[in-house]
Amino acid sequence: MDDLFGLVHVAGSNNTVTNNHFCYDVPAVSVNPPTQPPTIVLVASGSNNFTATNNTLASVPVRTVVLDGATSGTKVLDCGTSAEFQTHGSPHSFRPTP
Numbered sequence: 001m002d003d004l005f006g007l008v009h010v011a012g013s014n015n016t017v018t019n020n021h022f023c024y025d026v027p028a029v030s031v032n033p034p035t036q037p038p039t040i041v042l043v044a045s046g047s048n049n050f051t052a053t054n055n056t057l058a059s060v061p062v063r064t065v066v067l068d069g070a071t072s073g074t075k076v077l078d079c080g081t082s083a084e085f086q087t088h089g090s091p092h093s094f095r096p097t098p
Helices: none
Strands: 008-011 016-018 021-024 039-047 050-052 055-058 063-067 074-077 085-087 092-095
Touching: 021 039, 063 074, 085 092
Parallel strands: 008 039, 016 050, 021 055, 039 063, 050 074, 063 085, 074 092
Antiparallel strands: none
16 A cells, blocks of 8 residues: 555545544655655545544655545645645635644
8 A cells, every 4th residue: 555545544425534633754765656745634535524623743745635536525624734735626625724
C-alpha cells in the first residue's frame, strides 16, 4: 500500500472526521511514491462527508485532505492550508485553516 491511500481512508456517506491530531513522522526517503506528498485523510467515495478542525504535524509535506472524484457534497473546514488540500473535481465546500 502506498502513502496516497490515506492515514484515514473514508469510503461511504455521511461520515464525520473531526477534532483529531494526526502525526506523520516518516523519513522522506520512505515515502511511496516518492514524487507525491502523503495523504492524511482520503475521502475516496460517498456523499455528504464532513471533516473539520483536524490538526496535522508531519516531517514531510503532506496533503491533509484529498477528495477523490467519486465524492460529492463533502465539507472540509479548518484542516489545513489551500496548498495541503486537493480535490479531483468533486463538488465540495472548503475553508482553509486561518
